[in-house]
Amino acid sequence: xxxxxxxxxxxxxxxxxxxxxxxxxxxxxxxxxxxxxxxxxxxxxxxxxxxxxxxxxxxxxxxxxxxxxxxxxxxxxxxxxxxxxxxxxxxxxxxxxxxxxxxxxxxxxxxxxxxxxxxxxxxxxxxxxxxxxxxxxxxxxxxxxxxxxxxxxxxxxxxxxxxxxxxxxxxxxxxxxxxxxxxxxxxxxxxxxxxxxxxxx
Amino acid sequence: xxxxxxxxxxxxxxxxxxxxxxxxxxxxxxxxxxxxxxxxxxxxxxxxxxxxxxxxxxxxxxxxxxxxxxxxxxxxxxxxxxxxxxxxxxxxxxxxxxxxxxxxxxxxxxxxxxxxxxxxxxxxxxxxxxxxxxxxxxxxxxxxxxxxxxxxxxxxxxxxxxxxxxxxxxxxxxxxxxxxxxxxxxxxxxxxxxxxxxxxx
DNA sequence: TATGCAACTTACCACTTGGTAAGTTATCTC
DNA sequence: GAGATAACTTACCAAGTGGTAAGTTGCATA
Numbered sequence: 001x002x003x004x005x006x007x008x009x010x011x012x013x014x015x016x017x018x019x020x021x022x023x024x025x026x027x028x029x030x031x032x033x034x035x036x037x038x039x040x041x042x043x044x045x046x047x048x049x050x051x052x053x054x055x056x057x058x059x060x061x062x063x064x065x066x067x068x069x070x071x072x073x074x075x076x077x078x079x080x081x082x083x084x085x086x087x088x089x090x091x092x093x094x095x096x097x098x099x100x101x102x103x104x105x106x107x108x109x110x111x112x113x114x115x116x117x118x119x120x121x122x123x124x125x126x127x128x129x130x131x132x133x134x135x136x137x138x139x140x141x142x143x144x145x146x147x148x149x150x151x152x153x154x155x156x157x158x159x160x161x162x163x164x165x166x167x168x169x170x171x172x173x174x175x176x177x178x179x180x181x182x183x184x185x186x187x188x189x190x191x192x193x194x195x196x197x198x199x200x201x
Numbered sequence: 202x203x204x205x206x207x208x209x210x211x212x213x214x215x216x217x218x219x220x221x222x223x224x225x226x227x228x229x230x231x232x233x234x235x236x237x238x239x240x241x242x243x244x245x246x247x248x249x250x251x252x253x254x255x256x257x258x259x260x261x262x263x264x265x266x267x268x269x270x271x272x273x274x275x276x277x278x279x280x281x282x283x284x285x286x287x288x289x290x291x292x293x294x295x296x297x298x299x300x301x302x303x304x305x306x307x308x309x310x311x312x313x314x315x316x317x318x319x320x321x322x323x324x325x326x327x328x329x330x331x332x333x334x335x336x337x338x339x340x341x342x343x344x345x346x347x348x349x350x351x352x353x354x355x356x357x358x359x360x361x362x363x364x365x366x367x368x369x370x371x372x373x374x375x376x377x378x379x380x381x382x383x384x385x386x387x388x389x390x391x392x393x394x395x396x397x398x399x400x401x402x
Numbered sequence: 403t404a405t406g407c408a409a410c411t412t413a414c415c416a417c418t419t420g421g422t423a424a425g426t427t428a429t430c431t432c
Numbered sequence: 433g434a435g436a437t438a439a440c441t442t443a444c445c446a447a448g449t450g451g452t453a454a455g456t457t458g459c460a461t462a
Contacts, residue, residue, distance in 0.1 A: 022311075025223070026224075026225075026311075028448075028450085029451090030449080030450095038411090039410075040450085040451090041411070041412085041452090042410050042411075044452095045408085045409065049450080049451075108364070108367075108371055108372075109224075109368055110223075110227075110371075123371070146383070147376075148380045148386075149383075149384065149387050149391070151372070151376065152384040152388045155364055155365040156395060159361045159364025160357040160360045161357075161360070162364070163309070163364065164356040164360065166309075166310055170309055174330065175352065179349045179352065182349035183352045185349075186346075186350050187353045190354060194357060194399055197398040197399065198394075229419065229420085230421095231418080240442085241421090242421085242422090243439070243441075245420085246439065250421075251419095251421090404462085405460100405461085406459105407459090407461105408459090409458085409459100411454100411455080412455080413454085414451105414453080415451085415452075417449075417450090418447105418449070421446095422445080423442105424441100424442090425440105426440080427438105428437100428440095429437085430435105430436090431435090431437100432434085432435085
């Protein structure tokens with residue numbers, strides 16, 4: 001990997017954490033570049049604008065999610081098992097990369113529609129959402145219910161998976177770090193149970 | 202009701218919609234006051250600061266959620282039925298008041314921890330979260346699992362309920378308004394099913 | 403050694419942000 | 433009618449925003 005790609009990856013990593021922790025509007029290029037030890041304009045040199053930087057972060061996230069999804073689809077035969085594996089993998093991923101779930105929620109909430117992302121650009125995470133909904137629709141339980149039903153179910157599963165990791169630090173302040181640690185340990189099993197119950201007849 | 206209270210309610214309503222649609226950081230006092238037809242300083246006169254205005258909005262939301270929760274608890278005997286009724290009521294409420302679910306997610310994500318809300322102040326929605334978790338813990342399935350498990354389950358149910366309404370407009374742009382309308386119609390039934398499957402043994 | 407180019411930096415810029423100070427107007431009570 | 437108080441307004445302000453322009457540095461290749 002060239003050193004240019006290395007630096008870009010480092011920039012993206014720091015930018016991703018800032019966007020995840022404070023949202024798009026709450027993140028300033030000055031903050032990111034200060035943490036990187038470069039000037040704001042050095043950051044702009046690589047990505048051109050704040051919006052393009054955000055899109056690059058979401059593009060990376062999109063790839064990560066797609067990789068999790070396809071890996072889960074390779075590991076199992078039935079769509080039901082594939083979904084279960086994917087969401088558990090997503091929960092694990094969100095636990096390891098604290099930023100992921102907050103980014104997912106943020107990208108969905110202020111993805112298109114608001115002025116953050118240009119309307120002609122492809123909506124962020126769309127490449128990931130479409131096969132996910134298709135996978136829900138491939139299950140025996142939901143294949144006759146139509147696309148809107150599959151979309152509704154997919155969003156419920158995604159919400160159940162992503163909210164907890166995204167608000168983890170907030171909950172730790174509310175209920176104490178010890179209960180939160182225990183809750184986090186059990187979250188994976190609970191999620192597996194939830195997905196199975198929603199996907200099996 | 203005095204006219205002062207009436208105007209304050211109108212201010213809160215408009216502010217709530219802005220905070221819900223664009224988040225705390227993305228909302229400016231100038232935008233809110235422009236929509237209200239008053240000056241930014243007229244708005245500050247009532248609430249003192251942006252943070253206090255936000256806290257007032259979240260306080261109102263907290264009351265609304267508590268009312269839904271207690272109403273559900275009055276309507277049924279078993280904690281399982283109470284939970285089912287509450288989450289369906291919350292979904293209906295989120296459909297009527299488009300801002301509610303986005304506010305819930307926002308309040309949880311950037312509630313305490315970040316610099317938005319002063320750390321000594323009580324965390325927003327805490328009065329609502331505690332009885333909700335307690336209600337989960339009162340069910341036969343989860344009462345032996347301990348508080349952390351109940352917290353994990355409560356957040357999953359909340360995420361499953363709130364994500365879809367919060368990202369509704371974004372999804373409408375992605376998949377078209379017609380499928381979204383159908384998905385919205387079925388979301389209540391899906392949610393009822395999900396809560397029941399997670400709460401019953 | 404010369405050329406070119408990516409990777410920056412310094413210096414700005416126009417604009418918006420939340421917030422303060424002081425003054426004005428209307429309303430309500432005594 | 434007098435006085436107080438709530439409900440504003442106009443006029444600012446310092447700080448921070450994303451972004452542009454122009455220059456500098458260092459390295460790779462011809």
